[in-house]
Amino acid sequence: xxxxxxxxxxxxxxxxxxxxxxDRGRGRGRGRGRGRGRGRGRGxxxxxxxxxxxTKLGRLVQDGKIKSLExxxxxxxxxxxxxxIDTFLGTGVxxxxxxxxxxVQKQTRAGQRTRFKAFVAVGDYNGHVGLGxxxxxxxxxxxxxxxxxxxxxxxxxxxxxxxxxxxxxxxVPCKVTGKCGSVLVRLIPAPRGTGIVSAPVPKKxxxxxxxxxxxxxxxxxxxTLGNFAKATYAAIAKTYxxxxxxxxKETVFTKPPYQEFTDYLMKNHxxxxxxRQEQKVY
Amino acid sequence: MxxxxxxxxxxxVGSLWSQPYAVCSSLLVARRSVTSQEWWVTLELAKxxxxxxxxxxxxxxxxxxxxxxxxxxxxxxxxxxxxxxEKPVLETLTFGSKDGSxxxxxxxETVANLPCPQCSYVSDSKEDILAHLILTHKxxxxxxxxxxxxxxxxxxxxxxxxxxPLSEFCSKIVTNSGTKDEAPKEEFYLLCxxxxxxxxxxxxxxxxxxxxVLAQQQKEREETKFCRQCLFCKQTxxxxxxxxxxxxxxxxxxxxxxxxxxxxxxxxxxxxxFKLDSQLCLFCEKSFKDKASLREHMRKKQHRKINPKNxxxxxFYIINYMEMGKNWESLQSEDxxxxxxxxxxxxxxxxxxxxxxxxxxxxxxxxxxxxCPNQSDLLAHMKEKHGFDLQDVNQKLQLNFYQKVKLINYxxxxxxxxxxxxxxxxxxxxxxxxxxxxxxxxxPQYFFPTYEDDTLLCQLDDDxxxxxxxxxxxxxxxxxxxxxxxxxxxxxxxxxxxKAYPIGCIFPxxxxxxxxxxxxxxxxxxxxxxxxxxxxxLSSISCxxxxxxxxxxxxxxxxx
Numbered sequence: 001x002x003x004x005x006x007x008x009x010x011x012x013x014x015x016x017x018x019x020x021x022x023d024r025g026r027g028r029g030r031g032r033g034r035g036r037g038r039g040r041g042r043g044x045x046x047x048x049x050x051x052x053x054x055t056k057l058g059r060l061v062q063d064g065k066i067k068s069l070e071x072x073x074x075x076x077x078x079x080x081x082x083x084x085i086d087t088f089l090g091t092g093v094x095x096x097x098x099x100x101x102x103x104v105q106k107q108t109r110a111g112q113r114t115r116f117k118a119f120v121a122v123g124d125y126n127g128h129v130g131l132g133x134x135x136x137x138x139x140x141x142x143x144x145x146x147x148x149x150x151x152x153x154x155x156x157x158x159x160x161x162x163x164x165x166x167x168x169x170x171x172v173p174c175k176v177t178g179k180c181g182s183v184l185v186r187l188i189p190a191p192r193g194t195g196i197v198s199a200p201v202p203k204k205x206x207x208x209x210x211x212x213x214x215x216x217x218x219x220x221x222x223x224t225l226g227n228f229a230k231a232t233y234a235a236i237a238k239t240y241x242x243x244x245x246x247x248x249k250e251t252v253f254t255k256p257p258y259q260e261f262t263d264y265l266m267k268n269h270x271x272x273x274x275x276r277q278e279q280k281v282y
Numbered sequence: 283m284x285x286x287x288x289x290x291x292x293x294x295v296g297s298l299w300s301q302p303y304a305v306c307s308s309l310l311v312a313r314r315s316v317t318s319q320e321w322w323v324t325l326e327l328a329k330x331x332x333x334x335x336x337x338x339x340x341x342x343x344x345x346x347x348x349x350x351x352x353x354x355x356x357x358x359x360x361x362x363x364x365x366x367x368e369k370p371v372l373e374t375l376t377f378g379s380k381d382g383s384x385x386x387x388x389x390x391e392t393v394a395n396l397p398c399p400q401c402s403y404v405s406d407s408k409e410d411i412l413a414h415l416i417l418t419h420k421x422x423x424x425x426x427x428x429x430x431x432x433x434x435x436x437x438x439x440x441x442x443x444x445x446x447p448l449s450e451f452c453s454k455i456v457t458n459s460g461t462k463d464e465a466p467k468e469e470f471y472l473l474c475x476x477x478x479x480x481x482x483x484x485x486x487x488x489x490x491x492x493x494x495v496l497a498q499q500q501k502e503r504e505e506t507k508f509c510r511q512c513l514f515c516k517q518t519x520x521x522x523x524x525x526x527x528x529x530x531x532x533x534x535x536x537x538x539x540x541x542x543x544x545x546x547x548x549x550x551x552x553x554x555x556f557k558l559d560s561q562l563c564l565f566c567e568k569s570f571k572d573k574a575s576l577r578e579h580m581r582k583k584q585h586r587k588i589n590p591k592n593x594x595x596x597x598f599y600i601i602n603y604m605e606m607g608k609n610w611e612s613l614q615s616e617d618x619x620x621x622x623x624x625x626x627x628x629x630x631x632x633x634x635x636x637x638x639x640x641x642x643x644x645x646x647x648x649x650x651x652x653x654c655p656n657q658s659d660l661l662a663h664m665k666e667k668h669g670f671d672l673q674d675v676n677q678k679l680q681l682n683f684y685q686k687v688k689l690i691n692y693x694x695x696x697x698x699x700x701x702x703x704x705x706x707x708x709x710x711x712x713x714x715x716x717x718x719x720x721x722x723x724x725x726p727q728y729f730f731p732t733y734e735d736d737t738l739l740c741q742l743d744d745d746x747x748x749x750x751x752x753x754x755x756x757x758x759x760x761x762x763x764x765x766x767x768x769x770x771x772x773x774x775x776x777x778x779x780x781k782a783y784p785i786g787c788i789f790p791x792x793x794x795x796x797x798x799x800x801x802x803x804x805x806x807x808x809x810x811x812x813x814x815x816x817x818x819x820l821s822s823i824s825c826x827x828x829x830x831x832x833x834x835x836x837x838x839x840x841x842x
Contacts (some may be wrong), residue, residue, distance in 0.1 A: 102637055103496070160761055175756060223639050
């Protein structure tokens with residue numbers, strides 16, 4: 001995969017690495033994570049150029065045919081590569097925050113196996129937010145995996161104005177509800193300056209989404225914070241699902257990207273090329 | 283404040299002979315937030331006074347007022363128009379937040395206060411208490427080094443041994459039991475984790491320690507006041523510890539592992555710094571004469587890592603806290619295959635559950651300091667103790683969500699004012715008749731929560747009165763959806779026009795048939811569009827969409 005391809009390339013760039021790679025197994029848990037090269041700001045010598053897209057959407061994004069993330073959202077195309085999100089919401093724009101690391105245990109032949117589960121939220125504080133969970137033997141690997149999953153789950157957030165339409169939107173456009181497990185979270189519009197009136201976990205999420213003022217009302221077992229976070233995320237996702245009166249006018253339909261660029265894809269990235277190469281290897 | 287005053291005085295002195303405008307502008311420079319009213323008043327008065335003395339007096343007066351407000355650091359009171367004599371100070375209050383448990387200490391666990399389980403001997407050192415146990419009580423603890431928290435472990439067993447006799451828990455070891463042994467037989471009691479209860483307590487101690495360590499790591503991860511000089515060069519790095527790790531990795535190729543796998547990073551850096559200062563190579567641990575030769579050695583031999591075999595570094599890596607007794611070497615060689623043949627597919631429900639918080643947020647009573655975890659208990663308490671039935675009031679007055687919020691904020695504000703000794707006291711007896719007059723509390727200032735962490739506001743019942751629009755009760759306007767793509771019609775039109783009418787031509791008003799001016803264009807513009815329409819620009823036709831109505835498109839008329 002892209003990761004494995006990046007690692008050996010990364011090796012040659014760092015001169016001091018070679019000796020250390022021999023006893024990679026004894027890298028006291030850090031060698032494994034380190035070899036990947038990618039990570040939160042670490043090994044940042046690889047950049048965008050190393051991304052080899054594997055999906056059609058990825059290829060279109062890399063070639064600049066798709067101008068914004070909103071075009072992808074318009075057609076509800078599934079995003080399977082986190083580099084797509086990185087292209088639109090660049091490196092400094094999307095901030096990530098680790099909500100919790102917790103140890104989980106599992107029964108194996110060798111006894112109990114403990115792993116770390118990382119809960120991560122990403123957001124650009126201006127209309128996009130995502131949540132991810134990942135379990136792994138090392139904390140760093142879990143966090144990195146959770147960040148990737150969080151980026152894949154980034155959604156747009158619709159905001160609104162209270163009262164009059166001056167300045168920037170700051171609150172939710174209507175009352176929205178989200179549910180996960182037994183937790184039900186309701187977001188209610190608030191006037192400017194109220195701040196986010198809620199428990200700490202949804203407060204972080206709402207802040208990352210770019211919502212400045214909001215009342216919340218939560219019912220159910222809110223002590224299960226995983227479900228609480230997911231329910232808030234579901235409620236935030238509903239803001240664009242709500243049909244407000246200004247959306248009542250007729251839609252003007254546009255061509256979806258796959259249809260529009262089908263010739264381009266055929267010309268530049270045809271599957272037959274790939275297949276021929278695969279046969280060669282075989 | 284002081285540089286401001288200096289500036290203002292300088293402006294004053296320099297301006298005795300100058301225009302009033304200059305005076306005001308220099309005041310503006312000195313203090314940025316001159317309100318528009320003051321500005322206007324100053325200007326007008328300054329314009330009207332022709333005498334320099336009067337000007338001077340005016341400026342002095344303004345300065346005095348500013349200094350007074352700055353000194354007292356009080357915002358100018360806004361006339362709220364309430365009937366309360368004293369105007370409320372609108373700062374946010376908080377309930378006392380529970381501060382987290384103390385920082386976990388690295389390395390050696392707290393060895394103070396080690397009680398003996400069988401007698402009342404208490405010791406401070408581990409070896410001492412173990413020696414006492416063996417010699418005095420013939421009591422052995424198996425794998426004592428693997429116990430996460432020895433003092434808790436011993437206290438737990440002390441309690442248990444008071445209830446039941448020793449033989450229930452410990453297995454007996456008899457030494458010198460062979461027929462040929464001449465020394466007398468000795469019986470030793472062994473406490474090991476073959477006993478399930480012992481295993482449980484050990485595991486729970488381990489888990490607690492792991493959680494403490496993870497909490498410490500989370501704190502370190504979020505810390506923004508980290509400031510340290512690099513180990514190898516002279517640069518200092520401030521902010522988050524990740525910055526220093528990045529620098530070490532990228533610029534010095536020094537591999538310590540991912541920052542997210544480490545804990546107690548300050549102590550780790552101190553330790554490494556100490557080793558470098560005593561001229562020891564970090565990897566092979568040979569000593570050198572001076573720093574230069576050490577640096578040469580590390581560079582030549584690529585010893586830019588820390589010694590994996592050195593157990594001193596184990597305490598800094600989280601992987602070693604996972605399970606008792608196992609460090610990273612053994613964990614890597616473990617057989618991790620699951621017990622059963624097929625592993626349960628990890629469904630999403632399972633992934634998100636599991637993160638539970640032990641301490642529930644507590645709701646605080648409106649009138650006293652009583653707090654409890656859930657809302658229904660609190661309502662019962664208020665009804666009983668203070669004679670105030672919140673639900674009843676909500677129902678009788680048919681309050682919508684926003685009014686409920688305002689009511690609670692109002693009551694809290696009054697109660698806190700009463701507590702701080704203001705004239706206007708509020709208790710439940712006066713509350714109910716006061717609340718009947720809705721105009722008292724139905725003010726916009728009570729939208730803002732009185733207490734920052736008021737959990738009661740987060741648990742208000744919100745029946746489905748209305749989600750949006752008029753049913754909501756207030757005006758909330760949704761933001762416009764960003765227009766992502768031009769309609770295919772526009773692009774087609776653009777292409778056709780570009781083909782048919784090359785740059786520089788005026789295209790005929792037939793094209794105007796395609797165009798409908800957007801809503802709100804003046805009659806003059808409409809007329810203009812009908813007649814001549816746009817001249818194509820030197821660069822290209824710019825097709826700009828007005829986002830008001832997607833159906834209507836219009837060409838950019840203005841470009842020159």
